[in-house]
Amino acid sequence: MNTHPGQHLLHRGLYAITPDEPDTARLLDRVEVVLGAGATWLQYRHKAAADRLRHEQATALRALCGAYGVPLIINDDWRLAAEIGADGAHLGEDDGELKTARLALGRDAILGASCYDDIALASRAVANGASYVAFGAFFASPTKPHARRAAPALLGDAGALSVPRVAIGGITPDNARPLIDAGADLLAVISGVFDAPDPAAATRAYLACFP
Structure with a gap:
């Protein structure tokens, strides 16, 4: 059976993305709470950080995610992902x-x-090697207030691509279920x-949206 690269990993649940946190020790503490509550994947995202801090934080998160068996994906920078041995980009x-x-x-990277x-x-993207596709914003997002908006029907349409579908943008436990019903995997x-x-309780609330 043909499978897409990186598709062997668990891909249903909460895809937590790190906040901009300049203090690495505090970042690890904040992330560990979410990993312990059951986050499925973690993405390291810190667009404002200098290269040295990004390398330091990504390396530390790689070890922490490894301890919890959670894949670490690096935002924007596949070179950093390769350098620190992250699970993907x-x-x-x-x-x-x-x-x-x-x-x-x-081939095995996410x-x-x-x-x-x-x-x-x-x-x-899938034809060029993507192992998942992300759509959004589906709702107004404080992180990207001017992001272009996506319709939930896109998630259903993307089912034909046979890769995990990620929904992003202003998602809360109260509005998540229609996106999951439309086809969102993460x-x-x-x-x-x-x-x-309470980030742990919030993590569990998102996970509870999945049937």
Whole structure:
């Protein structure tokens, strides 16, 4: 049976994305709470950090995620992912070629692509080596308030691509279920988890949305 690269891993649940946290020790403490509560994947995202801090934090998160058996995916930077031995990378439309990243990271790496509101972009991403596709924003997002908006029907349309589908953008436990019903395999969340009064409880609330 033919399988897409990186598709052998668990891919249903909460895809937690790190907040911008300059203190590495505090970042690890915050992330460990979410991993302990059952997060499925973790993405390291810190666009404002200098290269040295990004390397330090990504390396530390790699060890922490390894202890919990949770894949670590690096946002935007497949070179950093390769350097620290992360499980994969996630690329936006301006972050480099998926084919190049796939060759560098190997067949088993998780390689994600931001596809926004564009099913054609998703189809091209899979053809170029993506092992999952991400759509959104589905709702207003404090992280990206001006992000283009996607319709839930996109998740169903993307089922034909036979890769995990990630939904992102303003998702809460109260609005997540329609996205899951439409076909979302993973809910990508930053503020809904890390800005919650109780991040562990928030993590469990997202996971409880899955039937």
